[in-house]
Amino acid sequence: MELAHSPEEEEFRARLRAWLAEVLPTLPPKPSPDDWPARRAYDLGWQRMLYDAGYAGLHWAVDAGGRGATPTQHLIFLEETEKAGAPYVGANFVGLLHAGPTIAAEGTPGQRARWLPPVLRGEEVWCQGFSEPDAGSDLASLRTRAWRDGDTYVVSGSKIWTSHAEVADWCELLVRTDTSAPKHRGITWLAMPMDAPGVTVRPLRTLAGSNEFAEVFLDEVRVPVANRVGAENDGWRVTMVTLSFERGTAFVGEVVACRRVLRELARAAHDGGRWDDAPLRRRLGRLNAEFRALWRLTQWNVSEAEKTGGVPGVGGSVFKLRYSHARQELFDTAAEVLGAGSLDLDHPWVLDRLSSLSYTIAAGTSQIQRNIVAERILGLPKGR
Numbered sequence: 546m547e548l549a550h551s552p553e554e555e556e557f558r559a560r561l562r563a564w565l566a567e568v569l570p571t572l573p574p575k576p577s578p579d580d581w582p583a584r585r586a587y588d589l590g591w592q593r594m595l596y597d598a599g600y601a602g603l604h605w606a607v608d609a610g611g612r613g614a615t616p617t618q619h620l621i622f623l624e625e626t627e628k629a630g631a632p633y634v635g636a637n638f639v640g641l642l643h644a645g646p647t648i649a650a651e652g653t654p655g656q657r658a659r660w661l662p663p664v665l666r667g668e669e670v671w672c673q674g675f676s677e678p679d680a681g682s683d684l685a686s687l688r689t690r691a692w693r694d695g696d697t698y699v700v701s702g703s704k705i706w707t708s709h710a711e712v713a714d715w716c717e718l719l720v721r722t723d724t725s726a727p728k729h730r731g732i733t734w735l736a737m738p739m740d741a742p743g744v745t746v747r748p749l750r751t752l753a754g755s756n757e758f759a760e761v762f763l764d765e766v767r768v769p770v771a772n773r774v775g776a777e778n779d780g781w782r783v784t785m786v787t788l789s790f791e792r793g794t795a796f797v798g799e800v801v802a803c804r805r806v807l808r809e810l811a812r813a814a815h816d817g818g819r820w821d822d823a824p825l826r827r828r829l830g831r832l833n834a835e836f837r838a839l840w841r842l843t844q845w846n847v848s849e850a851e852k853t854g855g856v857p858g859v860g861g862s863v864f865k866l867r868y869s870h871a872r873q874e875l876f877d878t879a880a881e882v883l884g885a886g887s888l889d890l891d892h893p894w895v896l897d898r899l900s901s902l903s904y905t906i907a908a909g910t911s912q913i914q915r916n917i918v919a920e921r922i923l924g925l926p927k928g929r
Contacts, residue, residue, distance in 0.1 A: 592667030
């Protein structure tokens with residue numbers, strides 16, 4: 546598939562390029578990868594610049610505070626910002642790519658008015674409270690409890706791998722509100738303020754040395770019933786909306802970044818005298834074809850999402866499955882090109898290689914994605 550660019554879309558690209566050329570030199574130096582409070586401030590500052598220039602929530606619906614851009618404009622924005630070396634969403638990841646789109650799709654008018662503008666303006670950060678120590682891939686087995694007490698829920702339990710919890714203002718939280726119902730039917734989706742009494746955050750250090758994940762302990766945390774997105778015990782359906790965004794469109798900027806890395810890898814192999822290595826050239830060529838195909842799949846997923854009110858379909862699992870493995874192979878190849886330099890932890894490709902190991906687990910393991918593809922796309926019977 547090839548998306549044709551109209552004169553209006555090419556004009557949009559030209560304006561965006563001019564704006565990026567003007568503002569990117571004015572950005573302050575990027576903070577240390579380990580300093581998440583500084584990274585939060587940096588990421589929120591960039592988000593505010595996007596908002597002031599009219600580029601925040603570009604593809605969000607107008608009634609959600611976005612610009613209602615076409616899928617092609619959205620993809621042009623991703624291409625041009627990546628090519629220009631603009632900051633990625635960073636600490637805004639959950640709010641902009643998971644929680645925000647879910648609230649836009651499932652929230653009440655009041656909820657959209659309360660939570661979406663601060664995300665777009667770069668004023669509030671969200672984290673994701675889904676996984677638990679005993680409920681990772683089997684998310685429906687979560688045990689964090691919530692019970693009604695008047696107009697509030699009282700929540701107790703714990704979460705793990707909670708993205709950006711240490712700098713977040715809000716948490717998209719899954720809780721069990723009916724212990725007698727089948728496990729997929731007794732779950733509720735809540736927006737929990739992270740400064741509520743009873744919330745304890747304990748950062749986790751990853752293999753790459755960063756601490757963008759945390760354990761979160763909840764000791765009778767009171768969350769207003771008004772913070773429930775969707776009906777009580779209908780949280781699994783709302784969660785599927787969240788996960789469709791996470792797997793279907795949240796990674797599109799990373800595909801552009803990987804294509805850039807691939808070009809740099811080819812240049813490094815040529816400059817380093819490795820271009821005569823035929824197996825390496827074949828590997829780079831195959832990766833090039835892989836990421837070109839992933840970009841076409843990205844275009845298809847974005848276009849299909851527009852037809853369903855902005856919510857991606859199960860095709861996102863096809864993308865997530867293939868992208869996770871392609872990314873790992875890309876940075877394994879980077880290590881081969883770097884040679885002894887692959888031990889230098891200051892090199893961004895080395896850090897990316899370490900982080901790529903998590904991609905077949907994060908946002909749904911590859912085993913889970915294969916089950917989704919088999920059952921929901923291919924129509925195969927469930928395994929026994």
